Amino acid sequence: MVWTQKDTQSTLAGDRIIGRVSSGVPGPTVVFFGGIHGNEPAGVRALEKVFADFESGEATCEKGAAIGIRGNLPALGRQERYLQHDLNRLWNPARIERILATPESRRSPEEKELALLHDLLLHILEEETAPFYFIDLHTTSSQTLPFITINDSMINRKFSGLFPVPVILGIEEYLEGPLLSYINQLGYIALGFESGQHQDPAAITQAEDFIWLTLYFSGATPSLAGFRQRYQRLQKAALCDHYFYEVFYRHELSNGHGFRMEEGYRSFQRVPRGARVATQKGEPLELQKPGILFMPLYQQQGEEGFFLIRQTPRWALGLSARMRKWKFHRSLSLLPGVKWADERQDRLVVDLRVARFMSKPFFHLLGYRSRQRDATHLVLQNREHRARNGDYAGTPWYSRN
Structure with missing residues (x-):
């Protein structure tokens, strides 16, 4: 029905x-x-x-x-x-x-x-x-x-x-x-x-x-x-x-993309490298890396053909929570090639020419997600800085978790 x-x-x-x-x-x-x-x-x-x-x-x-x-x-x-x-x-x-x-x-x-x-x-x-x-x-x-x-x-x-x-x-x-x-x-x-x-x-x-x-x-x-x-x-x-999962790839579509997902795929389906998942502009589209397929597109309107996700280990979630509780992010601006975007200290600017040793997963642990990138710089936004934790501190679920 x-x-x-x-x-x-x-x-x-x-x-x-x-x-x-x-x-x-x-x-x-x-x-x-x-x-x-x-x-x-x-x-x-x-x-x-x-x-x-x-x-x-x-x-x-x-x-x-x-x-x-x-x-x-x-x-x-x-x-x-x-x-x-x-x-x-x-x-x-x-x-x-x-x-x-x-x-x-x-x-x-x-x-x-x-x-x-x-x-x-x-x-x-x-x-x-x-x-x-x-x-x-x-x-x-x-x-x-x-x-x-x-x-x-x-x-x-x-x-x-x-x-x-x-x-x-x-x-x-x-x-x-x-x-x-x-x-x-x-x-x-x-x-x-x-x-x-x-x-x-x-x-x-x-x-x-x-x-x-x-x-x-x-x-x-x-x-x-x-x-x-x-x-x-x-x-x-x-x-x-x-489980918790993390997006690591987005297949972006442009106007006139000619994208058509192969039939039968579903979200949370594990797909190997090299699998043909779609055609685009008449050419077969094969995955360049393995992953878990997420939100494959089966409609005309949309800006993403599909995403790939991977499971986040529980130890990583625990480590991330502790690092945020300890406010480890406050010391990030002391690292070479890293500085605050402004006085609010909720955005970091990373000079990729200097901070080549830094990786996105490390910033993810601290709650930073990239919002903008050019040839030399990465700008990362922190969600914890503006979170109104005090509004929820008295709720049973907040103290239980």
Whole structure:
């Protein structure tokens, strides 16, 4: 069973706010986005079901508040990823500033959506109470296990580690302007959850389970009925894969790329070196190195043909956590060829002509991810510097992990 455009187009692009419930008791504010990509309706459907349960009284928000938001309304109405720009690639601070300075009549459909969502985000941060949790619900064009993507900060790691699904680190190095990266720069927990393949009904169920688990772990619904069932169902869908992975390769696509993925590939599939995975401009495309295939593209719109990931050893995660706790990064500017980009000390500039001994994995341990590179320099951004750890320090999950 799959959905058709007729089934979804008339209802998905409804009001921006799917629902808002408030307990009246101090607690977390949990914000969910669905449909940032218009051809990914599962998150919207799941949120509609969750907030219908709140409205009917079948479920109760016990602490704080929960908010469900539709993303790209015009694209949802047409069941397309986007109309002119990918809304999930516009959230660069400089680009946001340019969009907001542009008269509305000259903005693209997605730029108009960004301006509205940006205003809504600022309103939520001003009117609601901390701690804040932001969840962006997505699906993929290929078959996949349900999984989480995060920017690499310790609060993101700790919270995402509660869920029984794989967690992907490092994708922010390869994508420019995702919504969650923007929110992370503000210091808040922000997770992406990919619940399955676009038109698979199981993607709705898995998104719904993830929403309820998020509300439970955040403390909004601490006495959630059916918690164990939802946890085990999501665990089963993920084939008990609860590992952390890291992106190490992105196959970038340009306009007129002529890319076509070979049929039958799925996310988390191990692929050997030399395997033919696609054709591009009529030529076979073979992997130059082995890896675990991640998000192979089976749709027309998209900027990435596929990614490759590898499992992150638990010892590396532990070492990374200790080095960040000890604030080891403060001594990095003493190394030759390494200096702070500015007085905020959240970005490093590495002169590759001098610091040839440095490697990206070393910086990854400390929470630095590359954001820009030219022939001689690497600029690395640190997520820990802006993380609002104090907002989450009193939560049970923060002290337990």
